[in-house]
Amino acid sequence: MSTSNVLAEREQIVAAADRLFYTHGIQAVGIDRVRTASGVSLKKLYSLFPSKDALLVAVLRHRTGEWDAGIAEAAAQATDAREKILAIYDFLNEWFRQDDFRGCAFINSFGELGAVSPNVATVARDQKVTFQRYVANLVDEAGAPASLAPQLAILAEGAQTTAAISGTPDAAAHARAAAVVLIDAALSS
Amino acid sequence: MSTSNVLAEREQIVAAADRLFYTHGIQAVGIDRVRTASGVSLKKLYSLFPSKDALLVAVLRHRTGEWDAGIAEAAAQATDAREKILAIYDFLNEWFRQDDFRGCAFINSFGELGAVSPNVATVARDQKVTFQRYVANLVDEAGAPASLAPQLAILAEGAQTTAAISGTPDAAAHARAAAVVLIDAALSS
DNA sequence: TTTCGTAGAGAACGTGCGTTCTCTCGGCTA
DNA sequence: TAGCCGAGAGAACGCACGTTCTCTACGAAA
Structure with a gap:
């Protein structure tokens, strides 16, 4: 014990x-x-x-770990940075199709308690910032301009809310297609 | 009286x-x-x-009207469909910079009560679907393939959550830049 | 075997909130 | 003027929830 x-x-x-x-x-x-x-x-x-707030923070930190692991696992099979970026949207695609998918827990928690609990707001922001940095590193590794990174991150965020509210898992595929166009345009300039 | x-x-x-x-x-x-x-x-x-639920539905429907009006007003100064699309992100840019900006009310409400109140879930979904149709019409008017529309909508959604949670109003500018690339790529093919 | 400490189970407490009920007052009608 | 209807103000109710308290029982130490 x-x-x-x-x-x-x-x-x-x-x-x-x-x-x-x-x-x-x-x-x-x-x-x-x-x-x-x-x-x-x-x-x-x-x-x-x-307190319940402390429990919620622990839950969200746990989710952060799971998210990071899922993204890393999806990227493990990719060979170069470009494919690792696209693996994010493939990961989202699988997630959106799970029965219990109900949107991004951080976005939901922030919407529900972000104005009331500074801790929740902080954990949610930390998770987003970490993800943005992850994308930024891959963009840098791919040799694309840094301005591409926030665009790709925004696509991922938008896919999550669209899939959740509109109930369209295809949002991941749409985001992926847009990412391909953006990456290739950035690399060819 | x-x-x-x-x-x-x-x-x-x-x-x-x-x-x-x-x-x-x-x-x-x-x-x-x-x-x-x-x-x-x-x-x-x-x-x-x-009931409070009915009041909330009325509030969200009112927000839908204000959103539509804001988008329409921003588009009024544009001359062609492409500029009307980009006006969406300019509208977001101004909104994000307001002091009381706290994210998309529909996303927040859905995250807080979507699982509990079917009415809230419906109103939120309606608003998103209406917006998607609005974008789709502009994409069609611009002569671009229909697949561009959900990509542009996802950019707008992602900009809202990113600006809210990360506290970066620049998300609107990033989304706009991405939209320019996507539109021009779609039109030139 | 007796005693002490600890942990589990859940009762209890305080509070806040959605909703309803009651009381009162002002104005209209005969 | 006397009676009645409607609406406003807010007290009251019931419930649910976060948090704490109490009681019980079991196991270890002497």
């Missing part, structure tokens, strides 16, 4: 909260529901996460 | 709720705060809007 068990419990709670928050929204899910789903006592839950 | 006054009261309530919801988030603002801000009795408020 030592450290490893505590970590396992943390992960269980975070995983349960993540699923519930993402599916139903944050304020629509009570702490007690998280407790039931994670099968842990309320006391333990509050000893690990002193 | 007759019809015109009721309309004025409706507008007052909607305007007050819009500002409060957009600034602080929907669930963070109580009905009583809306009542105070609009200076109307609770009874009248509930006689005009039978």
Whole structure:
């Protein structure tokens, strides 16, 4: 029951909260529901996460890790920077087609609590900035001008909200096609 | 006290709720705060809007009208379809730089209540679909292939979330630059 | 075996909010 | 002038949720 068990419990709670928050929204899910789903006592839950806000921050940080890993895995099969960039949109394409897809958790959380919880706003912004840097590195590696990077990042963001609200997973393919045009135009100049 | 006054009261309530919801988030603002801000009795408020959900729908429909008007006004000065498309991003650019900008109200509302309120999800989707059609018409008018339209719409969506979360109003300029490349590439093929 | 500490289970508390109810007052009618 | 209708003001209600408190029971140490 030592450290490893505590970590396992943390992960269980975070995983349960993540699923519930993402599916139903944050304020629509009570702490007690998280407790039931994670099968842990309320006391333990509050000893690990002193508030719902802290739990939410942990959930979002966990999502950041999963997102980074997913992007990296998608890029692993690519050989050059251009393909690694396009792998982002392929990754999005698969994600959008999952049954439980309900948009970007960071965008949703920011929309729901960004004005009320500075912590949530910070975590969401951190995730976006990290992604923008990732894209910027690949653009640099591809030898394209730096101005291309924010354009590609905007395409990825727009695909997520479009897929979520309009319910069109094709948004990933559209974003990918646009990215191809933008990259090739940038490289040929 | 007759019809015109009721309309004025409706507008007052909607305007007050819009500002409060957009600034602080929907669930963070109580009905009583809306009542105070609009200076109307609770009874009248509930006689005009039978529930908070109905009020929110009215607010979002009102926002749809304002968005359409803003886009139309920006396009009014343009001479051809290409410039009308680019006027969208100029409109976004001005909007992002306003002090009270806090992202797209439809994206925020959808993230907060889309999973809980079907009405909110519908209104948000309607707005996005209407905008997509608007872009599609301009793309058609410009003589570009239809596949360009969703790409331009995705750029606009992505610019909004990027500007909101990352706090970078430049997203509008980046999206505009990308749009220029995409349009010209589509027209020259 | 007894005692002490700890952790689990959930009751309880305070608060806030959406919604409804009640009371009162002002104006119109006979 | 007396009675009635409608609307405004806000008190009240019921509920849900975040957080804390209490009680119980079990296991380890002496």
